Amino acid sequence: MRILLYLGKGGVGKTTTAAATALRCAQMGYRTLVVSTDIAHSLADSLDMPLNSEPTEVTSNLFAQEINVLDEVRKNWGAMQGYMGKILRKQGMSKTVAEEMAIIPGMEEIFSLLHIYRNAARREFDRVIVDAAPTGESMRLLAMPESFQWYVERFLGWGETAMRLTGGLLRRLMPEQDALAGLPKLVDDVKALQEVLSDPQTTSYRVVINPEKMVIKEGARAVTYLSLFGCPVDAVLVNRILPGVRVRGDGGGAADGETGQGGAAVFAPSQDPYLRQLQEHQARYMVEIERDFYPLPILYSSWRSEEVVGFAPLRSLADELYGHRDPGEVMFVGQAQEIEEQGNDFILKLPLPHIELDKIRLTKRGDELFISIGNFKREYLLPAVLAQRDASGAVFAGGILRIRFPCSSQ
Numbered sequence: 001m002r003i004l005l006y007l008g009k010g011g012v013g014k015t016t017t018a019a020a021t022a023l024r025c026a027q028m029g030y031r032t033l034v035v036s037t038d039i040a041h042s043l044a045d046s047l048d049m050p051l052n053s054e055p056t057e058v059t060s061n062l063f064a065q066e067i068n069v070l071d072e073v074r075k076n077w078g079a080m081q082g083y084m085g086k087i088l089r090k091q092g093m094s095k096t097v098a099e100e101m102a103i104i105p106g107m108e109e110i111f112s113l114l115h116i117y118r119n120a121a122r123r124e125f126d127r128v129i130v131d132a133a134p135t136g137e138s139m140r141l142l143a144m145p146e147s148f149q150w151y152v153e154r155f156l157g158w159g160e161t162a163m164r165l166t167g168g169l170l171r172r173l174m175p176e177q178d179a180l181a182g183l184p185k186l187v188d189d190v191k192a193l194q195e196v197l198s199d200p201q202t203t204s205y206r207v208v209i210n211p212e213k214m215v216i217k218e219g220a221r222a223v224t225y226l227s228l229f230g231c232p233v234d235a236v237l238v239n240r241i242l243p244g245v246r247v248r249g250d251g252g253g254a255a256d257g258e259t260g261q262g263g264a265a266v267f268a269p270s271q272d273p274y275l276r277q278l279q280e281h282q283a284r285y286m287v288e289i290e291r292d293f294y295p296l297p298i299l300y301s302s303w304r305s306e307e308v309v310g311f312a313p314l315r316s317l318a319d320e321l322y323g324h325r326d327p328g329e330v331m332f333v334g335q336a337q338e339i340e341e342q343g344n345d346f347i348l349k350l351p352l353p354h355i356e357l358d359k360i361r362l363t364k365r366g367d368e369l370f371i372s373i374g375n376f377k378r379e380y381l382l383p384a385v386l387a388q389r390d391a392s393g394a395v396f397a398g399g400i401l402r403i404r405f406p407c408s409s410q
């Protein structure tokens, strides 16, 4: 089974690209499931088909499903939440606060993914395309096989303490305790899911972006955290590229009749000054995208004059994104970036495109690191663990920039 997760900032085209990818996989003969966890039911709108929480066959080989996140949380966690909520309330917490406290951050996504995986395995799908929006919390939970267990034990620990404090009175008051019998199995299932979701042969994460500043930043941050937590990212999809904007800013500057500077180029400038300015902005961002997401492969799709709704427009979008490629192939093997521990220091390892060796300059502002080597410039968003430290020097060799972040207490 191949599991492909499409994620990115709101509105960039996750649902659309996931649906287009699923259609292409089905067309290639793979038994495919496309799933959304979005309560807004946008997958049904995108495919232009009614869907529900069970897989519905929408065309030959393609099944689609919109799962209800709240149902999944209730099913998996309801008993635990009720139990913990009661304990916390007995200790004087208000009902709303107590129920909020009994929720593990990110668990909606975990339970949704668990449901998707169990279902897909049982029904023997070859390809599962997930229209996902994992938050930082769910990525954290996914990354560490022990973390879910840690939370569960902590909750149980609170319960035990409360029991001791009340001399066992609570035990008699709360028959829900029996409902916790399923917890060890849930912990095991989450662990198995974590293994599947970090195996690059099975799972690939794809970050969808648009050529816009904030969207690129959020996409870059997602790649950083996914890499940090060992989630295999294998491609970046740039959607909504205006017509006339060159997609590959491979240096050389603008050719005759083109506008732009450096590698950024608009090969068919619009007559409309407003549109032309937008084209130029996008062209500049296209160059940044190639630098900031290197060495990940980048796939491109244009801004359509109409919404991409229904099979025909989705198929045409998939043609543009994948060409003759199989969307299910593993598009990149290895890590786009890595943090290595050396004693108390951290070394950030960033592969960079071919550049002339020159003086390396690093400037850090908050969680942003500006790297410049000769003419080459790259902005890098530091994960929290590195943002707290200062960069003390960098070496570029063998295509990899190694930046040292010494332990701040030294």
Ligand SMILES: Nc1ncnc2c1ncn2[C@@H]1O[C@H](COP(=O)(O)OP(=O)(O)OP(=O)(O)O)[C@@H](O)[C@H]1O
Pocket: 008, 009, 010, 011, 012, 013, 014, 015, 016, 017, 038, 042, 239, 240, 241, 301, 302, 303, 304, 305, 306, 307, 308, 309
């Ligand atoms: N390349 C494109 N050209 C024109 N319209 C597009 C393109 N890609 C997506 N759209 C349209 O933009 C809207 C948002 O796309 P989509 O729902 O796929 O984004 P999303 O990332 O899933 O959003 P959300 O975060 O709200 O789930 C939809 O109406 C879709 O039809």
Ligand SMILES: [Mg+2]
Pocket: 014, 015, 016, 038, 042, 131
């Ligand atoms: Mg969506």
